[in-house]
Amino acid sequence: MNSASDLISGRNNELNDWRVKTLEEFRQLIREAVPKVVEEVKWRKPSNSMLGVPVWSYNGIICTGEIYKDKVKFTFANGASLGDPSKLFNSSLEGKTRRAIDIRYGAKVNKTALKNLILEAAALNLNRKQ
Numbered sequence: 001m002n003s004a005s006d007l008i009s010g011r012n013n014e015l016n017d018w019r020v021k022t023l024e025e026f027r028q029l030i031r032e033a034v035p036k037v038v039e040e041v042k043w044r045k046p047s048n049s050m051l052g053v054p055v056w057s058y059n060g061i062i063c064t065g066e067i068y069k070d071k072v073k074f075t076f077a078n079g080a081s082l083g084d085p086s087k088l089f090n091s092s093l094e095g096k097t098r099r100a101i102d103i104r105y106g107a108k109v110n111k112t113a114l115k116n117l118i119l120e121a122a123a124l125n126l127n128r129k130q
Contacts, residue, residue: 022072022103023054023065029111033118034058060125062118075100082120086113 030037037056042064044052054065061077076082079089079099088110091100103109 018105019067019072023067025111026065026072026074026114027054027056029115030056030062030118033115034062034122037062037122058122058125060128062121062125071102071104073100073102076117076121078121078124081124082117084117086110086117088113088117 027039034056037058040055040057041052042055056062056064063074063076063079066073066075073091075092076089076099078097079092080095080097082099084099088101089099091102092098101109101114
């Protein structure tokens with residue numbers, strides 16, 4: 001049986017374009033920010049070709065990453081509770097819980113701000129579990 005990381009990497013190897021590079025850069029930032037992060041694939045179903053959705057957790061879901069035709073979407077499970085001084089969130093802004101970052105071709109993302117957002121999400125999960 002393949003690990004979640006293997007499943008994600010396998011799909012990424014099949015696509016092999018700017019979206020994959022974006023997802024891989026994000027995965028690396030998550031691993032650097034939260035070394036004990038758990039990487040999973042959830043919600044595997046026929047509508048997504050049984051590929052599922054990459055999910056990163058640390059005492060609860062930090063975020064998910066989905067590849068679409070024109071963007072890569074990173075949805076933070078508790079994004080509405082996070083500070084976002086760099087205004088990275090640009091999608092799902094009307095929700096009461098989640099917030100997302102849609103990254104389109106050629107977009108530049110502030111990696112330091114993104115890493116800080118990941119750290120804050122992990123810390124929020126940890127504090128909620130105590």
